[in-house]
Amino acid sequence: MRFHAQVDVTHRPGIADPQGATVERALPALGWTNVSKVAVAKSIRLVIDAADEVEARSQIDDMCRRFLTNPVLESFTVTISELTPSGADA
Amino acid sequence: MTARVGVVVFPGTNCEHDAAYAVRLLGGDADLVWHRSTDLTGFDAVILPGGFAHGDYLRTGAIARFSPVMDAVGRFAHAGGPVVGICNGFQILCEAGLLPGALQKNAGLKFLCQTVALRVETTSTVLTRGATVGQVLQIPINHFEGSYVCDARTLSALRDDDRVVVRYVDNPNGSIDSIAGICNDARNVVGLMPHPERAVEDVLGSSDGAVLLGSLLVAAASSAPVSVVSSPVRP
Incomplete structure (x- = not known):
């Protein structure tokens, strides 16, 4: 089976x-003075072939x-979805 | 015996000639070692110099750790050979698991390029055996991601085992406990953010780095020969 995975990598608490x-400092210049806790994270996307979703998740x-x-x-979260055989979800 | 030092060059390394120059100035032999090399046989010490190995893609040091030479560096270290990582080399040693912790972006979020005062905290390492505890050295730093961070248990271990090698007198980057450099359990692997190779003669503004790299050369000359070949077959 083939899966699409998205790995979101975020800074751990206390890491700059x-x-x-x-x-966050720039947003008020455009009028958004109501925004806080802005975090810029890293997103890694990949396609993986594995026997099933459990196996795919384990490898990732x-x-x-x-x-x-x-x-x-850093800490991370993984989101996995199965691709159809034609790769239509890719 | 003249110590022979291997200075590892990754794509993006940019301090290899400074390191080799300093080693030669202090009486050692230095050879550049391309990161594809899998053989460190014949070297008495290894330096991982500063720069931006593999563009620092993903994270500083993250890709460099997979360069073929790193398997040989790991074996060299485990066999007791002296290994020093400077700046990006320190980051690589952390990513490779040869030293604990990691380097995060400087507090204040500025790239720092200045000479700082470093205090020698232990002389029981390959880089500081010729110095004295409490000695203050003027050494340049040149980094954006140089703020040392580790978990509480690691920090306790570093303190309890006398593995903090040098501290900043006036912490410039927010490093935990003002740590500028640490060593491994066996004390033959040292990583530090400051650049001793850029402070080896007065014309450079300071010659205080000479005692550190001089120590490395003494350690190298007196260490048993290490025969090290990476396990992967050369392509």
Whole structure:
């Protein structure tokens, strides 16, 4: 089976997010004075072939822990959806 | 015996010639080692110099860790060979798991390029054996992601085991406990954000880095020869 996965990588609490901080400082200039807690995160998308969704998720979790994220600095969430054989969802 | 130092060059490394120059100035031999190399046999010490290895894509040091040479660096380190990571090299050693923790963006979110005062905290490492505890050195820093961070348990271990090698006298980047450099359990792998190779003669503004790299050369010359070949077959 083939799956599309989206990995969202966010800063752990206490880790600096200069892009988020800069965007938050800029928003009031356009009138949005009501915005807080802006965070700029990283999104990694990939397609993976695996026997089933459990296997796909397990492999992606492993990738995240060993390579895609640094657990000292970052946390992650994984969203998976099955692709149709024609790849129409891709 | 003249110490032979391998200076590893990744795509994007930019301090390799500074490191090699400093090693030679201090009486050692230096050879550049391309990151595709899988063999560190014949070297007495290894330096991972500063720069932006593999463009620092994904995270600083994250891709460099998979360069073929890093398997050899790991084996060299585990065999007791002296390994020093400077700046980006420190980040790579952390990503490779040879040192604990990570480097995050500087507090204040500014790229810092200035000379700072560093205090030597232990002389029981390959980089500081010729220095004295409490000695203050003037060494340049040049980084955006140099704020050392680790979990509380790691920090306790670093303190309890005397593994904080150098601290900033006036913490410029928000590093936890003002840590500028640390070593591994065996004390033969050291990572630090400041650049001692840029402070080895007075014309550079400071020669205080000489005691650090000089220590490395002494450690290298007295270490047993390490025969190291990466496990993956060269393509």
